[in-house]
């Protein structure tokens with residue numbers, strides 16, 4: 001289709017844009033990391049969110065190419081932000097990885113190459129994976145995760161609590177963190193079920209030694225409840241929507 005053709009060209013030429021959404025330390029109110037979120041500035045339809053085109057990317061074999069562009073662009077930007085504040089606590093970057101990318105054999109070496117090219121230390125990078133990849137090809141996913149660990153990159157399971165991986169799989173996975181799905185977070189403090197689920201996820205993360213981040217925090221009540229439950233890192237519209245690099249840079253400057 002027309003959209004597919006345009007998208008292929010946009011990905012090939014790098015005519016895409018990254019937005020960044022802050023991840024907040026709830027105890028200090030500071031930005032500790034950002035999540036890169038891709039946008040497609042379409043010539044006639046405007047700035048398109050990934051929901052509109054990520055499926056096309058998966059079905060047209062563009063996932064690898066798009067993923068490499070996002071990683072390279074995000075890592076280069078993060079390196080530039082580190083240079084602006086060399087003595088401050090180093091900002092982290094989270095990048096979403098599609099299942100197709102994660103189960104590609106050379107994925108970890110691709111990441112290693114991008115880290116070298118952009119002169120970025122891997123410990124500042126967190127790759128957000130989904131349980132889908134693990135279910136689709138457990139062997140290859142595990143092998144890639146071990147290689148990523150070797151190069152010092154962190155991995156978090158995104159949308160945790162909505163997928164199909166078992167606790168047995170979680171136990172065996174070399175990951176560093178969990179991101180609590182926003183479906184459990186947006187009504188937190190008003191819904192007994194969500195409270196029980198988030199409490200259980202935080203306890204699970206604690207006992208596995210995993211970092212835990214809540215996404216989709218929209219109210220002060222949800223934020224307070226998270227702190228009460230021991231989850232002190234969060235993302236959501238209450239703090240900031242995804243924004244362009246310049247706007248994020250202004251926010252970073254304000255907290256220095």
Ligand code: G
Pocket residue numbers: 036037038049050051054070096097098242
């Ligand atoms: O920004 P928005 O809410 O439209 O994002 C919708 C979904 O697209 C999110 O679940 C997010 O994980 C995914 N997404 C955003 N940016 C990227 C990206 O760079 N790569 C991949 N694979 N997925 C992304």
Ligand code: G
Pocket residue numbers: 021037096158159182215216217218235236237238242
């Ligand atoms: O699942 P993932 O973390 O990749 O999703 C990121 C998407 O979630 C982004 O597209 C972003 O726009 C959206 N998002 C971020 N914060 C909030 C929020 O507080 N509420 C809602 N509804 N969506 C959010």
Ligand code: NA
Pocket residue numbers: 035096128158
């Ligand atoms: Na994500």
